[in-house]
Amino acid sequence: MDWHALHEGEEAKLLQLADRYKLHPLHIEDCQHGGQNAKLEDGDSYLFIVLKPVFTQDDGTVAFGDFDVFIGSGYLITYEEIGCNKLLALVQKVQNHQALSNDQIFYRILDGIVDSYVPVLDAYSEQIDVIEDQVLFDPKPDLLETIFKLKRSFIELRRVLTQTRDLCGHLMRSEDAILDPKLHPYFRDVYDHLSRHIETVEMSRDLLSGALDIYLSSVANRTNQTMKVLTILSTIALPSVATSSIFGMNFEFMPWIHRPEGLIYAGVTSLSITAILVSILKWRRWI
Amino acid sequence: MDWHALHEGEEAKLLQLADRYKLHPLHIEDCQHGGQNAKLEDGDSYLFIVLKPVFTQDDGTVAFGDFDVFIGSGYLITYEEIGCNKLLALVQKVQNHQALSNDQIFYRILDGIVDSYVPVLDAYSEQIDVIEDQVLFDPKPDLLETIFKLKRSFIELRRVLTQTRDLCGHLMRSEDAILDPKLHPYFRDVYDHLSRHIETVEMSRDLLSGALDIYLSSVANRTNQTMKVLTILSTIALPSVATSSIFGMNFEFMPWIHRPEGLIYAGVTSLSITAILVSILKWRRWI
């Protein structure tokens, strides 16, 4: 029932507690440095757990903070990186619950952090839907940048999710005295949520890399279409240019040029050549 | 023999039963929320199983519903999402069988749901055959959209199949008292069906991603062909344009222009240049 909810900046208190409960120096170092992987480590008489709450940065991008937990018999220490407001609200909500045991408090925080990944995943899914449409109907270069950034985000998100799932897998099978076995199905539930999240990320990554392939195909297709247009243009223009250049030559003796119907003859010749060329190209399925 | 076949909307009854048979709150929550993964979970005195029947939506696309099953000693509870008419028919057919034990009923439902994946897989296979033909002989941009959608469907289908197979793998090895060991070979049979389905999906995904590669190659090929046509056109037209432009210059002193056979000389010159150019290009295999 002894919950010490510390924030970044309260290192002095943390060191005191480390002293009282004989916390391992490496674990204290992890709290101080931040930027840890999500993990669970067995201390001699306690569990040390690093969770990675997600929060939105000022520039709209998503980042992960550190939330460190020590659970021993009779005490719970949480050490929280500043910046994650939603998490703060979560912690306060849990703190108002008087009747909760230490491991129930921990479960609620874990569950809350895992739930906080859902809106992030949803936002990414929507982005992919938009990308898919654009890739097919309006492939522009700035789409490539979006795909690249999203890819980066998925790589990072996947790492956090996998590590947290491994941690939950350990929790739902743990047999030490610190965690009540009655909580196992609850941890299993969190584990299942994380598995589903990871599957969603995998699916999204797959779709994203598919989107890039389709972008390339889409652009190749457009180039092909532009080529065809150019070829058709040339097919139409070149015969008339050639024909009229010929009749523009300054030879004294030229056929048709002194006849009134000469111009019509020339026009018909030119148009016939164009018509024949277009027919050939159509017939060979070249344009 | 005590089968409670509930539908979405009968939550009150579900809660009553949960109370009577001490069903775990997390399992009840799964029934209520829907959108679960296919899974099998051990309750204290019962098995909780989520199956994913497939059904066709109004817009012709395929979706997966939830079908939740609780099997305990002496009772069977099924909870069904509304919308899956075929499944309804299946359940009714099984209900008419008076002599079936609870686990036999469950096997029949499971088998029926797994069989319902077959027409979906067949429809996808046909789509791939069509795509293959189009990709080779008529690569159009809307093909990309079809490939993309199909890819998405396969990702989802594969997930459901894998999870259901894992669940069957558990059933065919289970040693608790709830399921009669005589059913093991039957579950193994379902397991084999699912394995074959998964292999079909894998094969289809492989073919689909191959189709995209071939689409790209096909388009590149057509661009190349269009380029060649344009080059041949230019090879034919440019010499005659150049020649006739030259004889169109207003110089006082020009060769051939005062001779009757001048025009023929010019024509022969122009055609010779074209012929030489085409020969060179053919010889170097450039066109």
Place this chain on the structure above:
Amino acid sequence: MDWHALHEGEEAKLLQLADRYKLHPLHIEDCQHGGQNAKLEDGDSYLFIVLKPVFTQDDGTVAFGDFDVFIGSGYLITYEEIGCNKLLALVQKVQNHQALSNDQIFYRILDGIVDSYVPVLDAYSEQIDVIEDQVLFDPKPDLLETIFKLKRSFIELRRVLTQTRDLCGHLMRSEDAILDPKLHPYFRDVYDHLSRHIETVEMSRDLLSGALDIYLSSVANRTNQTMKVLTILSTIALPSVATSSIFGMNFEFMPWIHRPEGLIYAGVTSLSITAILVSILKWRRWI
């Protein structure tokens, strides 16, 4: 010593035997339906094995049939799909051997079926050699179709080989009374053959997907070459067209046009521009 060699169409006999030897209904169903995966299943007192002999269809493509085997103590039942003539010859050859025990007969059939994959693999290898050459020296669109079909064949072949290998792995470690342990090294030998076949298929698939990549590169290369030809053509033609157009203008006051050497001046100018342009392009390595 009691070998019942049944063919498709002798279902009545099969059902009689099923009754006599208490064969599992699911296994009988597998025999009747066909299209099974290669597999080994433990019945209560017998082994049920599905093998996949390969045969050539009328249209020259390769297909797999079903060959079902039941081995119990004192009896052997084989059930054969019609259409595989080579297999028929194999079975007859084995039948003439009077002195063979049931498990020896089974080994010979298994070995014969696995050997029958060799010519198929060889035919595919040759096809790949042809594709490799064509892809490099004559990349045509119909090559894509060949690659696609071959890819499909490899996917299927690989599936059959893997399943048969797994089955052999089981046989060479089996410790039940039905198969003589003296046969273990023989099954291991078949296992090794199958492993080598699978490696060949993997190698072929790798080469095939490499061939597609190279096809794309090859086509891109040709497009580049065609582009260069077009650019060189334009570089040569455009200056002369431009120059002669200029001297074809109807201005009263034009330089050079009244001089006898004017035409030569114009020609030299035009050729010089072309020469300079070509030099620049060569120097910048653009063509």
Place this chain on the structure above:
Amino acid sequence: MDWHALHEGEEAKLLQLADRYKLHPLHIEDCQHGGQNAKLEDGDSYLFIVLKPVFTQDDGTVAFGDFDVFIGSGYLITYEEIGCNKLLALVQKVQNHQALSNDQIFYRILDGIVDSYVPVLDAYSEQIDVIEDQVLFDPKPDLLETIFKLKRSFIELRRVLTQTRDLCGHLMRSEDAILDPKLHPYFRDVYDHLSRHIETVEMSRDLLSGALDIYLSSVANRTNQTMKVLTILSTIALPSVATSSIFGMNFEFMPWIHRPEGLIYAGVTSLSITAILVSILKWRRWI
């Protein structure tokens, strides 16, 4: 407490020690040859460990040296390849610590070497950031060379990191008398660092191969844009060239040519054709 810190060139001493402590000839050979994999091998009464410190070569590229360690009960032998100055500083710093036991010395060296990978990883990360920007906004061919070299570096780095991690995994679970079990959490800490490094490398490789795909898409996009420009140019120029060639023909009987407003008619005709062409192309979304 008996630490023999040898450098490359002190082979005679090494052989003496090998004789005294009965070191395995293969291990001595590994020290002499260099270019070993990072590894841990159990000698009869000692551990032989090869570490791979990183150092920067004269041409700015990164290379790996060999650092060989023998830990026995009561003695520590380190054999160091010359060239790694930073490592020298590290070793000296550790040597000044009088109170350290052999295994603590070893841990400090291991930790120092693993920490020395961080600046290398950071430098690579920055390079990837630069590449990403260039690939999107300024795709030049020399970028390909950078990507290629970086890819090579990652392959090598990954190999060293994986091997060192495997080695640490062994250390943190080792149960022989040579390493104090109190060091296990410290080795686990190094193991975690290495895992994080490997994840960073994997992530970087993923991003790099994504960068290459995007480079290709980017170039394809630019080609498409250039094609469109060429097509638009042709669309604008060809009608006016064709029209004016027609009115340049030397027919006696031509419409408009004797009228004062004829030139305007011709100009309007030419511009109208261009306008219609451009409209069609825009409408069909071809340019």
Place this chain on the structure above:
Amino acid sequence: MDWHALHEGEEAKLLQLADRYKLHPLHIEDCQHGGQNAKLEDGDSYLFIVLKPVFTQDDGTVAFGDFDVFIGSGYLITYEEIGCNKLLALVQKVQNHQALSNDQIFYRILDGIVDSYVPVLDAYSEQIDVIEDQVLFDPKPDLLETIFKLKRSFIELRRVLTQTRDLCGHLMRSEDAILDPKLHPYFRDVYDHLSRHIETVEMSRDLLSGALDIYLSSVANRTNQTMKVLTILSTIALPSVATSSIFGMNFEFMPWIHRPEGLIYAGVTSLSITAILVSILKWRRWI
């Protein structure tokens, strides 16, 4: 101490020995047929090992032969495919060592064969270096052929190396009486060499497939550059052609044509249009 060093063609002797030492008929068959995988098989009282020495064929390509070894208690039989001269030298060198036991002889041969892979790997590495340079600076179609052949070689080499490594893994853990446990570290050493070789092959394959990607990008890049050149050429030529065609029209009433400075006006107009076009293209970053 009883070493029977047989060559291909001494089958009669082999059959005699098979009879004397009760060698398994399948092993004898393997010797006779050749083309085996590298493998180790336990006979009842001996080990049967197939090694794959590498040799250079007459056409400069690399091929693998078979070298079969039977080690029993008190005898060693080696059966060697003709064609591998280097191996012959190795065997003779080992034969001159009188004092070696059978398992030491075997170790030396194994070590010699594994060492013989090194020059092959080195030759391939050099080829890749050459390919990398060419792919970046001079992407020609015949490079594709080289890449394809090298890819094939790596696939085969990898297979031999992996199988030989698996075989060594077995040897270094074997606990039967035939191989002296003192040799275990030596076999482990060979195992490490092979692991390093396999890593080199993997790294090379990775680089090779990267080279192909870069080839494609390189060619796409060149096509883009050629396109730009063509566009610039057209941008420069088309305005002057159009302008001069206009002033070449035979209208009676044309502006400027009767003035002395008319030609200059026309030239300035034409050059201005070109200048404006080039500026626009530069500004929009299209060329």
